[in-house]
Amino acid sequence: MSLPLSIYIHWPFCKSKCPYCDFFKKVQKNVPQDNIVDFYLKELDYYHRLLPDRIIRSVFLGGGTPSLITPDNIHRLLEHIFTLWKTEANIEISLEANPNSEYPDMFRQLRRAGINRLSLGIQALNDADLRFLGRTHNLKQALHSIDEVLKNFDNHSIDLIYARPKQSLSDWMNELEQASGFGFKHLSLYQLTIEEGTVFYKKNVQVLDEDAAADMYLYTVDYLQKHGYPRYEISNFAPARYESVHNKCYWLGDDYIGIGESAHGRLKINGRFYAIDNLPGDLTHSMRRHKEILTPQERAEELVIMGLRLQQGIDKKYFKTVSGLNFDDFINQKAAANLESQGLIINNSEYLAATDAGFLVLNHIIAQLCR
Ligand SMILES: C[S@@+](CC[C@H](N)C(=O)[O-])C[C@H]1O[C@@H](n2cnc3c(N)ncnc32)[C@H](O)[C@@H]1O
Ligand code: SF4
Incomplete structure (x- = not known):
């Protein structure tokens, strides 16, 4: 496909x-x-x-x-x-x-x-x-x-x-x-x-x-x-x-390419994650690219950072499809339980999402979950 x-x-x-x-x-x-x-x-x-x-x-x-x-x-x-x-x-x-x-x-x-x-x-x-x-x-x-x-x-x-x-x-x-x-x-x-x-x-x-x-x-x-x-x-x-x-596509972790100086891309090719950053240079002749292979853990962390911005939060099945990792194994479960008891996230078998109160402290939630 x-x-x-x-x-x-x-x-x-x-x-x-x-x-x-x-x-x-x-x-x-x-x-x-x-x-x-x-x-x-x-x-x-x-x-x-x-x-x-x-x-x-x-x-x-x-x-x-x-x-x-x-x-x-x-x-x-x-x-x-x-x-x-x-x-x-x-x-x-x-x-x-x-x-x-x-x-x-x-x-x-x-x-x-x-x-x-x-x-x-x-x-x-x-x-x-x-x-x-x-x-x-x-x-x-x-x-x-x-x-x-x-x-x-x-x-x-x-x-x-x-x-x-x-x-x-x-x-x-x-x-x-x-x-x-x-x-x-x-x-x-x-x-x-x-x-x-x-x-x-x-x-x-x-x-x-x-x-x-x-x-x-x-x-x-x-x-x-x-x-x-x-x-x-x-x-x-x-x-x-x-x-x-x-x-x-950015928030869900799908693939994209970036054209032009300073643009960047994320690609999954044959199961490997690539981060590509175009460096400043001559816009008419050549593009110097910084290419890096991300570990599944690094990509998974990006998915948490981006996915929690969405009202629907992170779909655990989709997270697994993209990163190859099990969401519940990846996040810090103790931190998730704390955040849930504080009313900052909803965490069930299908998804993890910020609540209204959680959206005010999203960076804190991300830092806790990725500890
Ligand atoms: C790539 S930027 C600008 C696009 C377009 N050139 C323009 O000026 O409308 C995209 C959006 O980011 C927002 N933005 C840029 N810098 C910001 C800042 N320091 N604080 C809040 N929003 C910002 C603006 O609303 C802007 O439209
Ligand atoms: S300087 Fe930034 S905000 Fe202003 S027009 Fe250019 S891209 Fe848009």
């Missing part, structure tokens, strides 16, 4: 650097876009030689700012994938877009180029906060792009960052009501984190205190549950049929 495979394509270029962002990105004039895409096609060839019989389940163009790639080049990438591999009938092809349109009719053209799920990085719904977040779009442009995405796509999502330093709970309540009222199929809502090396870090920007941020999170989960967006992952909300197929 052919195994499914997901493809992540990283486009590292941005128009400017947002002060909170620690994703791998570059601001560069005269990007040799056609040459980079030529090289990405060769990268796809490389993976096809390695995995000729896989069936492609999802493609995700992420960044950076992949909405800077021309529709022609997006089309070239997708056509190449379709020429190389078979695809699942309902393959999900997502692109992460910034609201600033690069050319007239951008969203219509992205749809025509083959994108069938658009994820829009709005981040905030008022001008003061958009400025604070260093975004190059204002509210008017955000609202216009929202209209365009809803008009041109059937499957769509928005990203917002909340728990901003001066945001009150009632500010966020209003913004959440607005965000969930647009009609998107999926919402990704992230609490602001201050990452080392970012401008916010250097300026010593302080995040909201933990209790205030937790109140916002609990309100968000409850409000969205009542408004048709159940939480299915710690920061992602959607009815089951609109959950992100691509991101679920």
